[in-house]
Amino acid sequence: MTPFEALAEPNRRRLLDLLRAGERPAGELVAAMDLSQPGVSKHLKALREAGLVSVRADGQQRIYRLEARKLADLDLWLKPYRHFWADHLDALEAHLERDQ
Template sequence: MSYIQYMNTIFSALAEPHRLRMVELLRDGPLTVGEIVDRLGLSQPQVSKHLRVLSEAGLVEVQPIANRRVYKLRPQSLQDIENWLGSFRRLWETRFDRMEAYIEALQAKENKPADPK
């Protein structure tokens, strides 16, 4: 899978509001399917379906404990999102730095005393 396909899979998974909310819930720590059901008010089959999509996208991982399944965030996929966003952050910071320098140059020109001749 190419990097673009990988990022598309992640963002497609997060585009669904219930899945995004699940990721937000898991930010605070691992949860069982039942705990997610209780917090979101969805049915167990719905939650399991959404968790499967998140798992296939690499956003969560599951650990079976006895008859329960505990889900937690997968840090690497979140780091991949951070790295992707970071490339855009650097681009905008560079542009803002150039804009700031341009504005400072304009202000210096405006504040320069008139040359009496």
């Protein structure tokens, strides 16, 4: 599962939002999401496979944590597009880039 695919699902984006406020045990995430426990668990698995979250065991709980590095990758993907709105030389730059 690529980060792109993982982020395409609203519930998964929601989970990331929740984790932005800090680490959280799976149970808290289940409580916060309007989904069944197995359902949340499946989305968490998807996020794990995308490298967007990590887990750590704490007693009988599983503590989930946002993995920012993978989002940094996304940020990197966005980079070559960024200058399109960062300045106003769009047309010129596009032209130069095209014939390079």
